[in-house]
Amino acid sequence: MDEPKRRPRVVVIGGGFGGLHAVRSLRKAAVDVTLIDRRNHHLFQPLLYQVATGALSPANIAAPLRGLLRKQANAEVLLGEVVDIDPRAKQISLRDGDLIDYDSLIVAAGSSHSYFGHDEWEPLAPGLKTIENATAIRGRVLTAFENAERAKSEDERRRWLTFVIVGGGPTGVEMAGAVSELAHATLRGNFRRFDPATARVVLVEGHDRVLPPFAAKLSEYAGKALEKLQVELILGAHVSQVAADHVQVNHPDGTEQIIPAGTVLWAAGVQASPLGKLLAEKTGAATDRSGRIAVGPHLTVDGFDDLYVIGDLALFTHGVEQPLPALAPVAMQQGEFAARRIQSQTEGRAFDKTFAYDDRGTMATIGRFKAVADIKGMKFRGPFAWLVWLLVHLMLIVQFENRLLILLQWAWNYCTRNRSARLITDYEHRVEPKS
Amino acid sequence: MDEPKRRPRVVVIGGGFGGLHAVRSLRKAAVDVTLIDRRNHHLFQPLLYQVATGALSPANIAAPLRGLLRKQANAEVLLGEVVDIDPRAKQISLRDGDLIDYDSLIVAAGSSHSYFGHDEWEPLAPGLKTIENATAIRGRVLTAFENAERAKSEDERRRWLTFVIVGGGPTGVEMAGAVSELAHATLRGNFRRFDPATARVVLVEGHDRVLPPFAAKLSEYAGKALEKLQVELILGAHVSQVAADHVQVNHPDGTEQIIPAGTVLWAAGVQASPLGKLLAEKTGAATDRSGRIAVGPHLTVDGFDDLYVIGDLALFTHGVEQPLPALAPVAMQQGEFAARRIQSQTEGRAFDKTFAYDDRGTMATIGRFKAVADIKGMKFRGPFAWLVWLLVHLMLIVQFENRLLILLQWAWNYCTRNRSARLITDYEHRVEPKS
Numbered sequence: 001m002d003e004p005k006r007r008p009r010v011v012v013i014g015g016g017f018g019g020l021h022a023v024r025s026l027r028k029a030a031v032d033v034t035l036i037d038r039r040n041h042h043l044f045q046p047l048l049y050q051v052a053t054g055a056l057s058p059a060n061i062a063a064p065l066r067g068l069l070r071k072q073a074n075a076e077v078l079l080g081e082v083v084d085i086d087p088r089a090k091q092i093s094l095r096d097g098d099l100i101d102y103d104s105l106i107v108a109a110g111s112s113h114s115y116f117g118h119d120e121w122e123p124l125a126p127g128l129k130t131i132e133n134a135t136a137i138r139g140r141v142l143t144a145f146e147n148a149e150r151a152k153s154e155d156e157r158r159r160w161l162t163f164v165i166v167g168g169g170p171t172g173v174e175m176a177g178a179v180s181e182l183a184h185a186t187l188r189g190n191f192r193r194f195d196p197a198t199a200r201v202v203l204v205e206g207h208d209r210v211l212p213p214f215a216a217k218l219s220e221y222a223g224k225a226l227e228k229l230q231v232e233l234i235l236g237a238h239v240s241q242v243a244a245d246h247v248q249v250n251h252p253d254g255t256e257q258i259i260p261a262g263t264v265l266w267a268a269g270v271q272a273s274p275l276g277k278l279l280a281e282k283t284g285a286a287t288d289r290s291g292r293i294a295v296g297p298h299l300t301v302d303g304f305d306d307l308y309v310i311g312d313l314a315l316f317t318h319g320v321e322q323p324l325p326a327l328a329p330v331a332m333q334q335g336e337f338a339a340r341r342i343q344s345q346t347e348g349r350a351f352d353k354t355f356a357y358d359d360r361g362t363m364a365t366i367g368r369f370k371a372v373a374d375i376k377g378m379k380f381r382g383p384f385a386w387l388v389w390l391l392v393h394l395m396l397i398v399q400f401e402n403r404l405l406i407l408l409q410w411a412w413n414y415c416t417r418n419r420s421a422r423l424i425t426d427y428e429h430r431v432e433p434k435s
Numbered sequence: 436m437d438e439p440k441r442r443p444r445v446v447v448i449g450g451g452f453g454g455l456h457a458v459r460s461l462r463k464a465a466v467d468v469t470l471i472d473r474r475n476h477h478l479f480q481p482l483l484y485q486v487a488t489g490a491l492s493p494a495n496i497a498a499p500l501r502g503l504l505r506k507q508a509n510a511e512v513l514l515g516e517v518v519d520i521d522p523r524a525k526q527i528s529l530r531d532g533d534l535i536d537y538d539s540l541i542v543a544a545g546s547s548h549s550y551f552g553h554d555e556w557e558p559l560a561p562g563l564k565t566i567e568n569a570t571a572i573r574g575r576v577l578t579a580f581e582n583a584e585r586a587k588s589e590d591e592r593r594r595w596l597t598f599v600i601v602g603g604g605p606t607g608v609e610m611a612g613a614v615s616e617l618a619h620a621t622l623r624g625n626f627r628r629f630d631p632a633t634a635r636v637v638l639v640e641g642h643d644r645v646l647p648p649f650a651a652k653l654s655e656y657a658g659k660a661l662e663k664l665q666v667e668l669i670l671g672a673h674v675s676q677v678a679a680d681h682v683q684v685n686h687p688d689g690t691e692q693i694i695p696a697g698t699v700l701w702a703a704g705v706q707a708s709p710l711g712k713l714l715a716e717k718t719g720a721a722t723d724r725s726g727r728i729a730v731g732p733h734l735t736v737d738g739f740d741d742l743y744v745i746g747d748l749a750l751f752t753h754g755v756e757q758p759l760p761a762l763a764p765v766a767m768q769q770g771e772f773a774a775r776r777i778q779s780q781t782e783g784r785a786f787d788k789t790f791a792y793d794d795r796g797t798m799a800t801i802g803r804f805k806a807v808a809d810i811k812g813m814k815f816r817g818p819f820a821w822l823v824w825l826l827v828h829l830m831l832i833v834q835f836e837n838r839l840l841i842l843l844q845w846a847w848n849y850c851t852r853n854r855s856a857r858l859i860t861d862y863e864h865r866v867e868p869k870s
Contacts, residue, residue, distance in 0.1 A: 057492035059856035190501040421494035
């Protein structure tokens with residue numbers, strides 16, 4: 001009896017932009033692909049802030065991985081948590097003890113927020129990385145308004161109506177704009193004992209401008225657009241304390257500012273997945289301060305030609321001035337590169353390319369009809385940039401089954417300023433006011 | 436200084452069909468209305484099973500109470516939990532110690548599932564009453580399929596692919612039909628190690644037919660329709676044990692049947708809100724076995740002419756053969772009746788009517804294009820009944836802000852058999868298989 005020739009097994013850890021794109025790029029390769037994720041869905045993270053502010057439902061921006069890969073016969077999906085990787089035995093371990101052998105491994109486990117050594121702040125100031133984060137933040141923001149309605153004093157009401165967002169990168173800017181729109185437009189007329197438009201939205205950023213990776217004039221525009229949305233900017237200052245009822249901000253001149261606030265949201269700092277630390281121990285690979293794994297020009301770990309690290313978890317420094325940023329397009333291009341290299345090797349073809357990031361531009365949105373975009377050195381701002389932002393995101397989201405509905409829902413929300421998904425569903429946030 | 440004449444305060448507990456309808460019916464009354472709910476949203480419960488099976492998102496069937504009452508100037512909404520009612524002092528207490536005085540009180544606190552003295556079954560066999568229930572059930576059902584993909588033996592796989600639904604009333608029938616459609620249509624091609632169509636969906640009902648409140652020939656049709664959907668019916672039998680990995684069913688002939696099952700869903704029995712017990716203690720009102728409060732012909736509690744109990748919590752027996760059932764139309768008509776009586780009294784007009792339920796019919800849906808309806812004695816079944824069911828539910832849901840989108844989403848789902856909201860989001864259900 002002839003045993004059928006075994007096809008090489010490619011294991012991909014993580015179904016985010018990088019991992020999913022790697023799996024899809026392997027669809028014509030003569031390999032068996034196993035995608036492992038702790039979650040059953042791919043998440044379109046750039047729109048997560050819209051879930052956190054009640055404009056979209058989780059299912060609008062999260063698609064089941066099985067549905068996305070249903071027709072890719074050489075791919076299977078496993079719901080599981082990777083707890084160990086043995087790069088010499090070429091084997092990974094799942095939480096429940098299952099062992100999975102691989103011929104090639106692509107680690108795309110992503111990142112979470114860094115609290116700069118203050119992990120105790122996490123429950124007080126949640127970050128925005130998962131669907132659960134988004135619905136929890138939505139519950140907190142809406143509950144703050146509920147608590148303001150039931151406040152026993154004006155001080156308490158002011159506190160519940162103060163929202164501090166830490167971090168002025170794209171996520172922080174989007175959150176600040178959306179919370180402000182929620183207060184000024186969506187919730188108008190919803191309360192009897194205060195005007196929601198009196199809410200105070202504060203954005204704290206350590207650099208002297210918002211959106212620090214962008215060109216200065218785009219940052220300036222974004223800052224002005226935020227101020228028009230009545231967002232209060234505190235620039236060049238650092239948060240030194242987060243408590244249940246206030247935030248302390250330290251200014252460079254040494255002054256300390258206490259902001260009483262019922263809601264603090266975290267949009268600062270990036271911390272690589274814990275799998276990064278594990279990989280560094282097992283392979284001796286270098287890491288940077290945020291835990292990213294240094295990869296070679298082929299996106300592989302030094303000494304392990306079949307071990308790829310891509311996306312937010314990868315530290316790629318070859319031929320670039322700055323390490324590549326943690327952005328979806330970087331992850332997607334890296335996923336495609338790793339897949340092509342694996343496919344070429346499987347087919348016995350030479351593959352002498354090294355990875356080079358094709359930067360097609362970066363952009364961030366601030367609110368309705370306002371955005372900034374830097375595309376191949378050209379700077380855009382205002383409604384045109386917003387239109388570009390919208391089109392690019394719509395194009396990217398077309399992989400979702402119900403894209404037409406998302407488009408309609410989105411158009412509807414933008415026209416009516418409707419945020420109908422204003423649900424408080426987490427028990428722990430459905431609280432009585434702290435008095 | 437003249438003190439302005441104080442308007443009477445009407446407090447409504449519960450923002451379900453009865454409570455919300457009462458508040459809206461008071462919109463032209465010279466009263467101040469306070470609606471108190473533990474949740475910030477009104478829930479369109481008849482479609483909750485569609486959330487539990489991934490066809491709709493929570494926000495499609497839950498609307499923020501504040502949004503619904505935004506334009507009703509004499510109404511305010513408070514998010515809070517009622518812990519005490521003093522019908523003599525006409526005062527209620529909230530969890531955080533707040534006291535609220537009322538002139539008239541409408542208690543519409545609803546009901547939850549009864550486990551017939553086996554409350555320990557609740558975590559093993561969740562009921563379907565809240566958004567959290569629905570997303571938890573969705574997570575369990577989807578995780579069962581995930582676990583089947585990773586099962587280590589055929590026995591284990593069979594167990595994960597067996598779904599037992601306890602209770603053959605409308606909710607049980609709808610859930611059974613929807614889980615079966617999920618397995619046979621939606622998940623087709625999603626798994627590599629088994630065919631989801633091999634899933635076993637079992638419906639257990641104590642009566643000798645499903646939908647026992649309906650006419651026998653409608654029950655018979657519903658039973659046949661379920662069998663066509665490959666749902667296995669166990670009739671005239673009772674569940675005597677629920678465990679993490681099986682259900683025990685006792686047949687009237689004394690035989691015991693063990694069904695190994697990874698997922699058990701509860702759709703049997705009704706238990707009135709705990710506020711019923713409290714009210715009975717405070718007023719001496721009679722209750723029935725499920726804890727409902729006996730009300731007089733004006734829906735008030737004997738001896739307390741300003742204390743109304745409506746909806747699932749009320750036991751109304753005047754001029755009817757059977758106590759009125761726990762249905763949305765009963766609750767809505769009762770809410771309207773209480774509101775009219777209060778308004779008349781406020782305006783000093785005589786109000787000599789007593790409550791009479793106008794039964795416009797009952798209906799239940801079984802799956803796509805299949806339903807039964809009993810309308811003023813006329814019995815309908817099949818696609819026509821389903822169309823009636825669809826139209827009635829669409830009409831009822833038009834109070835929602837985004838009704839157009841719900842309609843589109845629904846039409847889309849029915850045409851494509853799409854269930855795009857297949858998200859597992861509860862951490863506790865995102866588990867590794869039990870081996």
